Amino acid sequence: MDELIDILDTDGNYTGNSIMKSEAHKRGIFHPSIHVWLYTKNGEVLIQQRAKNKDTHPGLWDVSVAGHIGAGEDVMESAIREVKEEIGLDITENELYKLGVYKYSYQHHKDLLDCEFHHTFLSELKTPFSALKMQESEVDDLALITLTSFQKELESNVNSKKYVPYEMEYYETVLNAIQKRL
Template identity: 30%
Template structure:
């Protein structure tokens, strides 16, 4: 993600080169010479980018034409305030784009990223992280834009030149340094954690993520196993979740439910979870199917199994407060009353229980 933001920045920064050329030459030879030089540099940039990347950079064109328009008005009216406002106008445009991308469903920056970096796709979690970074940049550049307008009216030419030019790069650097350090700290904190596979809806593993990252609302799709155990009277075994559980405390749930670890086979995970939660071993199970289950905190690809080998059930884990068999009549009597977890009620429908 950090490299993607840097690449996008590299795409945008050439558009500001004509402005910096103007500032440097204007200090030595005046506004008119600065405008001629900026136009020349902008034209060379357009040709160079087209020859190298086979694309027409509209941002360079926009920056150069805006420079010409405001600079021309400044010369015509013999008042450089119009030119000085130009970086502030660009800042307002950037703030508008960042604001819409961060606080609305119209993600302009995301669309630009997809366009400029073909072949790259962002997961939902990566896009959420990207939006948080854009919110930070929005407030930073809003502050910079206000400074540009203030310096244009109330500060010296040298102060305005630094604020509208060098300070822009400094702020970009500070933002990226902050994000880089934050990302490194997050990775370091998550290193000891269990890694879970990240999958698509077919179950294909496409990456991995820390367990905590999968439960923080970023909706990283990861696989879990559920096992329903029936006895010879067709009653179903359920476990009661402890009150200290973060999700659905004190409610009755599937007999066995747990995460598949990264690199772990589906059957291995099922056997491990069955032993850890209800002490079940030496059992056979049939795969009923899989489906996607989504809550406010997570998004799971659930593999649901059914077993009729119940004889070795032995509750020995602190993760399970209580366990017992429920008849079909008992289940129907308590459906929709907050006794069962929503996920269990969903699966009971699949089981037609």
């Protein structure tokens, strides 16, 4: 789905201008997004398999919830909205812990350079897994994986290929932060 998003400079600062997401991806223009990593007190992380029709990383396993921040939209409101849209879960601002903002750039092909700043949050998943409702246009599957298994898969040359290729440092930051909250 195409949407109007804000333009950021290469340091993640808002420029005051907006652009359609498709054009930003075509031209490699930085823009803001959200990542929400949901975890259980049992040391599991919720991951989602991206829909196979997505233009970026189709079919790969990814963060629990990810999405673009609409032009002029508040970061926290965007995170809450995306969680509701993608997995049918109602959360509040108090349930989100902001981990940080991470710069990301990935050349999918010659006409798609995705340049984002991920506003990254953690939140405890208190709702039963069976109660989650996938947004079919965005998500093909959901799974819970233990922190230990997730770490091993990310470090494996074979298994890591099924995940969105973020820098290992990003994954380690998220997993360490979750571990500290358990």
